[in-house]
Amino acid sequence: MRLLAVGADPPAVVAAIASSTGWDPRIAEGIVDHAPVPVRSGIPRADADAIAAALEAAGAKVAVIEIPQ
Numbered sequence: 001m002r003l004l005a006v007g008a009d010p011p012a013v014v015a016a017i018a019s020s021t022g023w024d025p026r027i028a029e030g031i032v033d034h035a036p037v038p039v040r041s042g043i044p045r046a047d048a049d050a051i052a053a054a055l056e057a058a059g060a061k062v063a064v065i066e067i068p069q
Contacts, residue, residue, distance in 0.1 A: 001048045003035045007059030016058035020051045035060075041067075 006013050010032050017028035017039065031037055040051060045066065052062045 001039050001041070001043075001052055002063045002065065003031060003037055003039050003055065003060055004063055005061040006032050006035050007061065009059045012058040013055060013060045016054045016060070020054040 003013075003017075014025055014028045014032050017023065017031055018025040021028070021040065031039060039055075039062070040048065045064070048064045052064050055062050
């Protein structure tokens with residue numbers, strides 16, 4: 001899953017990344033500061049969709065990319 005754009009409320013996106021991944025908010029802030037970047041990879045599609053929904057609710061634009069194995 002990739003964070004493509006942060007949107008108008010970066011602190012909300014930081015909070016959404018931190019809460020949905022369990023990461024420290026400082027790590028989430030680094031991800032937000034460097035968008036577009038990958039957020040998570042190698043996770044089940046349902047988990048990726050749940051994280052994407054949380055980020056989109058915070059105003060971010062994300063892409064869930066399924067990598068063929």
